[in-house]
Amino acid sequence: MSSHLEDVDPAVADAVDRERERQETTLGMIASENHVSEAVLAAQGTVLTNKYAEGYPGARYYGGCEHVDEVERAAIERAASLWGADHVNVQPHSGTQANMGVYFAALEPGETILSLDLTHGGHLSHGHHVNFSGQLYEVAQYEVDPETGYIDYDELADQAREVEPAMIVSGSSAYPREFDWERVGEIAESVDAYHLADIAHITGLVAAGVHSSPVEHADFVTGSTHKTIRAGRGGIIMCDDAYADDVDSAVFPGSQGGPLMHNIAGKAVGFREASTADFREYAERTVENAAALASVLRDRGLSLVSGGTDKHLVLVDLRDSHPDLTGKDAEEALAEVGVVVNKNTVPGETRSPFVTSGVRIGTPALTTRGFGPAEIERVAHLIADVLDAPGDDATIERASETVDDLCEAFPVYE
Structure with missing residues (x-):
């Protein structure tokens, strides 16, 4: 396939080759990124990309869907088994569009959503003004408690009674602690609101049983099908059977046209991989590695939001330890030595989201490469060294050599 691409479009082929080299020669620590298997890559590059399949298995608006129906049914059945859901829709193109599907299914325009603030770890699709x-x-x-970095559920209950929302959204993109799904569900029920649990970042951790599941405590559960799950890029919605028709109609034709069948194939393959003992070990190691990362960074004097992590990421607040170093500065300094993270807002943020006062650092991709706590500790010390002396040539050289050694020892694809 790559030879065909080179023949037809050398410029794109070259960009793909250079991106593969970038992934192989840098340490990807963006918490929302991962490396899928070659089987998932193969599934997403198949002739399924040619097929229109508006509708759902057995009820399509196009002919010739008998084979893609099999693929979508497999994805649905595997997802239902992984997460214990009554109904699953695997067609959303992203986690954001999964949230859109739930909002359209359950809410009227103008109704109120109560969700975690973006600077406190929430997500754009939870109600940010620049988002739909x-x-x-x-x-x-x-918000999180400014002293502890944890959500205060008593305060959330008080706020829910005051606001009387139609829906409470739990879940996050940069909150390093587990949600109390049951408590949020109880609060939502007490004010007659729906509970949407967005598990975009922890989909794989929940599937593997190493993180608590909201499925029994939420009316709707949405997620991404990459990040910690390593399936085809996209989104997923899970719900009780009572909401199935409304959710399916809200996705198609409500907010999307034809599903991306090649991506759904990637989801199906990734879900099968996630049902194995190997994947459970991977998920356990991802969390173990994040704890090792947090431990070293704390010991090196860096301030972590909430003091640590329960899952796959840490959020570093630079304001105490490095008051003159912005998140943007830190991201660029680490990129110079081959460690890829993202700048991130922190609770009480005063800087622009294009600058920020923090960085978010995750372990899913390095764990996929085979890193264990010992390697993660080396990386954590490297990160602390660079943040302590971002302009020091000797520090940069040492850190770059360490990255090169680790990348060579742990290739993404053999």
């Missing part, structure tokens, strides 16, 4: 969710719905937001 903040433009179509009224939004109230809860």
Whole structure:
């Protein structure tokens, strides 16, 4: 396939080759990124990309869907088994569009969503004003406790009684602690609101049983099908059978046209991989590695939001330890030595989201490469060294050599 690409479009082929080299020669620590298997890559590059399949298995608006129906049914059945869900829709093109499908299924424009503030770890699709969710719905937001970095559920309950939302959204993109799904569900029920649990970042951890599941405590559960799950890029919605028709109609034809069948094939393959003992070991190691990362960074004097992590990421607040170093500066300094992270807002943020006061660092991709706690500790010390002396040539050289050694020892693809 790559030879065909080179023949037809050398410029794109070259960019793909250079991206593969970049992934092989840098340490990817963006918490929302991972490396899929070659089987998932193969599934996503198949002739399924040619097929229109508007509708759902057995009820399509196009002919010739008998084979793609098999693929989508496999993805649905495997997802239902992994997460214990009554109904699953695997067609959303992303986690954001999965959230859109739930909002369209359950809410009227102008109704109120109560969700975690973006600077406190929430997500754009939970009601930020630049996103459709903040433009179509009224939004109230809860925050983490400024002293502990944890969500105060008593305060959330008080806020819910005051706001009377139509939906409470739990889940996050940069909150390093587990949610109390049951408590959020109880709060939502007490104010007659729906509970949407967005597990975009922890989909794989929940599937493997190393993180608590919201499926029994939420009306709707959405997620990404990459990040910690390593399936085809996209989104997923899970719900009780009572909401199945509304959710399916909200996805198609409500907010999307034809599903991306090649991506759904990737999801199906990734879900099968996630059902194995090997994947459970991977998920356990991902969390173990994040704990090792947090431990070293704390010992090196860096301030972590909430003091640590329960899952696959840490959020570093640079304001105490490095007050003159912005998140953007830190991201660029680490990129110079081959460690790829992302700048991130932190609770109480005063800087622009293009600058920020923090960095988010995750372990899913390095764990896929085979890193264990010993290697993660080396990387954590490297990160602390660079942040302590971002302009020091000797530090940069040492860190770059360490990255080169680790990349060579742990290739992404053999």
